[in-house]
Amino acid sequence: MLIALSQFNPIVGNIEYNQKKMLHDISEAKKAGARLIVFPELAVCGYPPEDLLLRPSFYQDCLNSLNELAKASEGIALVIGHPEEENNERFNAVTVFDQQTAIAHYRKLSLPNNEVFDEYRYFSPGGEACVFTIDGTAFGVNICEDIWHPEAADRAKLAGAEVLLVPNASPYHKDKEQERVEIAKERVKETGLALLYCNWVGGQDELVFDGGSFALNTEGELIAHSPLFEEHLLFIECAGNQIQSETKASWPSTDAALYQALVLGVRDYIQKNRFPGVLLGLSGGVDSGLTLAVAIDALGADKVHAVMMPSKYTADISVIDSREMIERVKCQYSELDIWPMYEQFVSTLSPEFEGRALDTTEENIQARVRGTLLMALSNKTGKLVLTTGNKSEMTTGYCTLYGDMAGGFAVLKDVSKMTVYRLCEYRNQTTIDGLANPIPERIITRPPSAELRPDQKDQDSLPPYEVLDAIMEAYVERNQSMADIIASGYQEADVVRVVKLLKINEYKRRQAPVGIRITPRGFGKDWRYPITNGYFA
Missing domain, CATH: 3.40.50.620 (HUPs)
Structure with a gap:
């Protein structure tokens, strides 16, 4: 069986545009002979939709699109991420369609609420494992953050999954692509499941999604991956829990x-x-x-x-x-x-x-x-x-x-x-x-x-940049205290000076334009310090 992972570039909230992109990839996957195609997390609406998720009409529009996409599932199964509302609760969900029928459904278990993520503001966690069978192979579904913890993958394994499908909306920061692979390898080692990881690509306000979709076999070997920073359909051959592919795009250096x-x-x-x-x-x-x-x-x-x-x-x-x-x-x-x-x-x-x-x-x-x-x-x-x-x-x-x-x-x-x-x-x-x-x-x-x-x-007004940047990285990106930074070898006067300047200029950063995030912590969604702030340590 041939499986396609659709690494496409959406526009958040432009449901019609995203639907056209998905239909295009479904058509291309069918031409290649694929029996199953996996789309990224919240594929219908894009990620992160933020407070669009608080609008009741948004869910109906997403559902209408989902129903239209289901019509394209003749001869190919579709794994589609979408938002869902039921009984005044909201969920980050995936529905699987085959032969124009919904055959499986999953709600994300682990909701991230750190760095740039704010999913507890919008969603309730799911719980039930999702396993479905296509042409004799049992597939489990996890969504993004689920694989950063053992529980959801374990549930899929216990429910009979042989291959774990993981739709994602994982934004880029420096060396993030390798970090994802290592986390996925841990889940494969624990469960023995082959794992197919499908990620977004594209810019969304301050976030950049780098793609890098990939496949791990049951030994945890990286057998295939998509390029970074471009749209791509990644094809994987699957027979039971055995997968193979000839696609292994080169990934760029850090810089x-x-x-x-x-x-x-x-x-x-x-x-x-x-x-x-x-x-x-x-x-x-x-x-x-x-x-x-x-x-x-x-x-x-x-x-x-x-x-x-x-x-x-x-x-x-x-x-x-x-x-x-x-x-x-x-x-x-x-x-x-x-x-x-x-x-x-x-x-x-x-x-x-x-x-x-x-x-x-x-x-x-x-x-x-x-x-x-x-x-x-x-x-x-x-x-x-x-x-x-x-x-x-x-x-x-x-x-x-x-x-x-x-x-x-x-x-x-x-x-x-x-x-x-x-x-x-x-x-x-x-x-x-x-x-x-x-x-x-x-x-x-x-x-x-x-x-x-x-x-x-x-440098008349600032410490040497190599010193300033090291202190900034330690304090901002790694959350180290002033005492820790000084203990690591930096001059107390330099540390105090940089942190003091950081603190008194919060009002400026609050008024700064949005900008691209490339580190584990930028001055945007993941930096929420009070302007009026008496803490200095």
Whole structure:
């Protein structure tokens, strides 16, 4: 028997669109001779539907689509994830159709409520095992989080399953693809079941789903897997609990995967929300250089407009390097001098500022003039502004509200400064759509600066980035205490400084645009610290 795993890219809430994608894959699977096709978790509506799940009409619309899909189950069984409402309870469910009839039903047992997941807000847990038979083989069903714990897989085994089917909506973070495989191997070792894992692919707000659907035989060997970050139909031959396949796509290196996640996240956010293109401020620095490269790779040069906005503090080489990058990537480019507008702001405010020394206020005015110009261009053209700040800056508040934080999508929001450098080097060593070495070397090697005052350098205001990033990773991503970080060898003054900056800038992060998550903990769904907060440890 041939089984297909449909790794497709949905649009959350666009039930009609998702139905068409599924019907397409059903047709392709039938052409290949498949007897069974597995779709990802909540395939009908996409994941995560969030508070759409609180609307009663949403369930009826999903049910209508499910009934239409069932008509395509002539000659091929369908394993379809969908939301379900019954007796004022909601469930994350799967229904199996064969010959236009529902032959099995399963409700997710383990509901994740950590990291970016919030399923207890919406769903009740199921409990009953689901096992169905197709052409003599007994299949069990688990859903995503179920396989991160032994109970659901054990129940399927006890109910007679030979092969475990696992529809998933598992978002990406660094090295997540290997983590999933290792967890699945534990379930195979415990149960002796072959396991087929089907995952989403695509960007959904801050989340990126990387795909990487795979199959493990009863020995826990990885016998097949889909590529990352692209749609794919993975075919598996199955005879009882014995499975085999010749499809084993290569998976990218860590840095390549991080870069591809950013590209997919930008492409899907712009295309699914129907923006005609993007704008970004190009400074001649490494962050805006990487953001521009990602935007070009995601959307094509014709959809990208870079704007250089120099002041008298902008170094000549910043303008020269920006022009050089534009020569390489060939996108639309403008230069807008901000100094006359800045001087008008300062002149207007001078009676109010009389007797007060120059400080970061004047620096922030420059950033806000730039933000205003970008947002004006956005209003006029409909293009979305991409912000260029990185996670290190977001941690410490080294960014300006309504200035460089002004925009609609934060590409590097979860990318540390040191990772920015690595990804620039990766991109320059890689040819994508015929474009090689897009970022001039000096943009990468020169000391970073906001260029808002004479001879300004980032490291005048912040610890060295390699130190800052390590402290940030320990405190934010691994939840270590200040005492633990100091005990691991970092200077107490640096740790206290970084954590203090993190704490006092929560109000900024709360107002920041949504941005792509690539680490186990970003400043988005999985970061919910109070702004008014007296805890410091």
